[in-house]
Amino acid sequence: MPELPEIEIVKRSLFKMINKAKIIDMKIYNKNLRYKIPRHLRKYLVNEKICKISRRSKYLIFYFRNKMLLAHLGMTGKFFLLRSKDNKIMKTSFYYNLNILPKHNHIDFTLDNGIKLIYNDIRKFGFFKFFNHKKLNEIGFIKKLGLEPFSSLFNLNYFKNFIKNKKKNIKNLLMDQTFISGLGNIYVNEALFMSKIHPLRISKSLNENEILDLISNIKKILKFSISKGGSSIKDFKNAEGKDGNFQQFFNVYGRENKTCSRISCSGKIIKISISNRSSFCCSKCQK
DNA sequence: TTCTTTGTTCCGGA
């Protein structure tokens, strides 16, 4: 479940290893991801040099001379790197599952720097979209996105203004990518726990201090996760094969029936369903 | 066989 911090880590790792490399070959093993991979993708990209790799929300953008490739990892998509000469997985700082099954490799980019970039996706909910221009903000997927959480514009005024005349509960508001883009189920649950706010609270009922606290906690937990190398994925291990920081890191997500980790609270973590998504919260300290 | 997982879209009701 890659959310903003995981994508940020992937972006940094890819940037370090393959920025400025040229694609010299490409194999598509499976066209049928969430959207069908365009028929001529190979023709468009072979011999193109990667000029820049960036992130917007949970999207990765590979820029070429005058085109770009947008990538979304869905639920289980991952990039990893192989050394071309022997197909050995390379040790990089980005997360990957050591038990990657080659049958879920869907795209294989051979680069001119001795590295192969592989896209692997078990459930095939990830996707690629190719554009013959570099006007990122004109792309439908990007155009409708709300603020990046780290933006200074994501502040009390923006928050209050957005929720005016709205009846949405706070969980769904934070999941709404047109409000703030990059959060997914895990970090929303965690941020609400940190802020002692019940996920079903109507957004408008939050007072200014609660909003300020929530904004600050969202920024804090995303930064913390990035500093830990992005670890919101249970099955993943880091490059050294150690477990991610998942267990120590999450206070509510996936902790149904466990005791609240907040000192001074003895409440129980409960699981409720909100808009068909699991939500976890402390039955005692989240009001 | 059924349930779970996520982001997105569609659609009915308010």
Next chain:
DNA sequence: GTCCGGAACAAAGA
């Protein structure tokens, strides 16, 4: 007209 949320969808594994 707009907002909200439930249902459906994609695929695979448990």
